[in-house]
Amino acid sequence: MNTRKALASTASILVAAGLALVTGGAPAQAAPGDNLAWTATPSASYTSPWESVAAIRDGIDPPRSNDTANPRWGTWPNQGQQWAELTWTTAQTVRAVEVYFFDDGGGVRVPASWRVQRWTGSAFADVTGASGYPVAADRYNQVTFTAVSTTRLRITLQSGAGSVGLLEVKAHGATTPPPASGWNPPANLVTPLNQVWAHQEQTYHNGNLYGFRNYGWDQLFANRGHINYCVRWDSSAPVTAAQRDQVHATLARQYRKWMDAMVGHNNWPYTEVPVRVVGWAVRDRAQLQWSDNSVDIYVGDIRENAPQCAAPCGRFFNQGGQYPNCPGGAARHYDHSLWLTDGFGGGAGGDWGQRMGREYYMNNLNAENMTILLHEIGHTYGLDDFYDWTPSGVGGFIMRAGSASSITEFDRWMLRDWWRHLKSRYGY
Incomplete structure (x- = not known):
């Protein structure tokens, strides 16, 4: 689903919340420099x-x-x-x-x-x-x-x-500049990439593509190189501690596929982007079959007929990057939601995170490529859908739904093109 379409559908959750924060733990220490x-x-x-x-x-x-x-x-x-x-x-x-x-x-x-x-x-x-x-x-x-x-x-x-x-x-x-390879796409991709960017500039945010300040890029740089997630468990199914950890591991592994495309490219400053799951939201605490405090747990905050982590902790609700009313503190804020819904077909993605079927996600925990998740993460970073047109000279790619199962070279260069156009806002 297109990023901007998903944004519109999610605006309805901007309402006051009654929250039940059950438990919280300290996040892993942020890694200094490169790894x-x-x-x-x-x-x-x-x-x-x-x-x-x-x-x-x-x-x-x-x-x-x-x-x-x-x-x-x-x-x-x-x-x-x-x-x-x-x-x-x-x-x-x-x-x-x-x-x-x-x-x-x-x-x-x-x-x-x-x-x-x-x-x-x-x-x-x-x-x-x-x-x-x-x-x-x-x-x-x-x-x-x-x-x-x-x-x-x-x-x-x-x-x-x-x-x-x-x-x-x-x-x-020791602190050293990252590789500085610039904008050098393969010759056969120059024209379609230019077509894609021109289409985005003309189509989205009323011609103010650069004025929008809550892309995944903005969230990543506000955190200085990591991303926090909340899991919206939109299901009545129980979750074991092992399944909780598998959800996190799969998410980190799939997210890395996009971030690896940026390493060493055009002054990109990170060699890794840690993904942390800091919270779970459920209807009933008894669904979560663990007692440790590794993640914050939110119970009974129902929006769009689905459990929601604390709004004061969410980047979507606090786009200035300040979280003074987050029950777990700023370190426990979440940038994206992983919204897993029973019986949900297809997917949705935007600055708020990604949504897909709970069954689909849990059945693909060990898949090499979780296609829907990869597609929707692309939207979080601004990449477009291609329902009604295809750039010249390219065929299947993951952002053209149904035409590829994994991230292709064209997808990678579309992501890098966003960095090329936005990197100055982060001082690069």
């Missing part, structure tokens, strides 16, 4: 046969240390000193590391201690100037140190109450 771990090859001293060392650099921010949905690295039953390592083909300059410990409350627990070591060319040595090595569950633990240039970085853990493991490792480089 070099994405480009590294992981290895480990030992990996349990059912775990994966590749999990430590898969780019998924864990919801908690006992993450039951996403891949993780663990060493059960081995104890003592264990390590996980990142290896690059060329030397990288690293100034900080963040680790998220795996702790299942049983055989795998947070370590007694840990440290970061670099490869000197002949041996591993502890980094110098370390700020300290915190050990805490359910959040990233960060250490900064004197910048090192190395091809191998090792996280060494000493077991405590059990075996050890990690859900994610982030390695942050």
Whole structure:
């Protein structure tokens, strides 16, 4: 569904709300700078046969240390000193590391201690100037140190109450400008891209395409590089903790497909865009079969005949980016809603988020491409529908509903074209 059409249908939810905030937890620490771990090859001293060392650099921010949905690295039953390592083909300059410990409350627990070591060319040595090595569950633990240039970085853990493991490792480089490749689409796409942009300028926001200030771009930059979600569970079905985590993992994985199209392009400043689910909205608290406080839970706020997270926490309702009346505080605000409705056919998308069938989403948790979700995220970033026309020289692409199941090169260049036209508003 077209972004602007979806905006109109959603305007009716701008009404006062009676809210029931049930619980809230602290969000993961925001990552400083770039994350070099994405480009590294992981290895480990030992990996349990059912775990994966590749999990430590898969780019998924864990919801908690006992993450039951996403891949993780663990060493059960081995104890003592264990390590996980990142290896690059060329030397990288690293100034900080963040680790998220795996702790299942049983055989795998947070370590007694840990440290970061670099490869000197002949041996591993502890980094110098370390700020300290915190050990805490359910959040990233960060250490900064004197910048090192190395091809191998090792996280060494000493077991405590059990075996050890990690859900994610982030390695942050010294501040350097991102790649500055500019506007250089393939020759065969120049004409259709120009046609698309001219159509958008002439058609939407009464000729004031640039005046609209709540595209996904605006939300992303207001957060300095991450996106928060609320799940509107428009269903009577129960949700287990494992399903909750799968909903988050799938959302992050699909969202990344769009964001990866921007990495290294035309001064794009981010190498990753973490996606956080900060809230769930339901009709009945008993539907949610967990008792931890990893997300805020909103009960009984019904708009458009569907549960809604707190309006004071929503970017759609507070486009200035201030959330003084959000029950969970500004850190718990949400930029998009993932609205999952029983029996809903097709999809809808806009600056408020994305909507689709609950059955469709849950049946495609492990799909390589969740086509409807990808299409609707495109609308959140301003991309058009193509119900009544097709740019010259191109065929199937995901924003032309029904003609492609995954993001195509033309879709990527349409997204980059939005950045080309809007980036000056963010100082690029």
